[in-house]
Amino acid sequence: MPGEPLAEGVLDLLGLLAYASLTAFFRISDDAALALSLPDKTALAELAVAEFGHFQLLRDRIEELAADPTTVMQPFVGPIDAFHARTAPSDWLEGLVKAYVGDEIAADFYRAVARVLDPASQQLVLAVLADTGKTEFIVARVREAIEADPRVAGRLGLWARRLVGEALGQAQRVAADREPLARLLVGDATSQLGDIGRMFAQLTDAHAARMAALGLAD
């Protein structure tokens, strides 16, 4: 049954992305409460609401596939909750950088996985992708903060590196536990873990380039 493992991997992927989006909604809403001004609070809330929109699209697709969203998301609750527990922002700027890094890495990941999906899932992933990247205000705020106090760049650079490290740690845990998902992402290559490593390396490189553009030490 060559179709079976692929379908299973796709459900895993949709469940992972759905729970990640739902959790991002709650985390970013929480972090928005740290904003000092109403416009900043509102801008971050808008990002949170966009994440909830992604969750709704992904959940609807899971239901279309006659699966139960809660069941499909369940395997990813542990790793994603662990990621957020280990990366609670301690102030407004850390919250901004976390929202930015999360949004951009999610976009890279969506771009990377879109190629390996069936047409309907691919269309969905591209729709979500088109709705990411509304983070200009974050770039502006972080640059202002660095201009006001250049030492902020070092602190936030370390923070961004820690975010990526924690994300990769949980991603490797997921890849090791969910063979069909790993197979979906890297094909049937013999050295699967090596290929996942290469995909992660590409995501990390793109992240480093963005951090440099943002003025953060890496």
Place this chain on the structure above:
Amino acid sequence: MPGEPLAEGVLDLLGLLAYASLTAFFRISDDAALALSLPDKTALAELAVAEFGHFQLLRDRIEELAADPTTVMQPFVGPIDAFHARTAPSDWLEGLVKAYVGDEIAADFYRAVARVLDPASQQLVLAVLADTGKTEFIVARVREAIEADPRVAGRLGLWARRLVGEALGQAQRVAADREPLARLLVGDATSQLGDIGRMFAQLTDAHAARMAALGLAD
């Protein structure tokens, strides 16, 4: 200038509703974290996101009127924040009842004020109104909880009464402070405070009828 005070009252009203919606978004998102199941958490998050949609419509209308949303919302930050500080739900059921009561009273209020507004603002208020009332799942959950333990009805009935009491207290404070807004809501009657009282009494009666339907002691 007979048009002046009306326009000023309308801005006040839009600012009040905008800040109330924005705050409802953050409060309901927070309360959703208390949910025990993912579907319940998601359903409450959907209500929160709807509140944010209302906020966006109201904010856009304020900007259309060439006013600054932050400035227009500012007078209502104190009363609305005070309301929420005094009514933090202590568990999931209290959070549900608060979301329900808030949504329904807001709908009554939107219906009441729609009549006194200029056509463009009226259209906006009716659009927001059409998007309220997605609270069937709350009614189902509260009824289940009462069936499982009838004593819950008394506790939640008291809670709902406290919510309305705190809301009316803050509303009276706002009406006393913001004369143009009060005038907008009750017209140029000589006994303004009496008319505001009658409007509040109608809202309270409608609330009592809904609580009875929900199975809550009042």
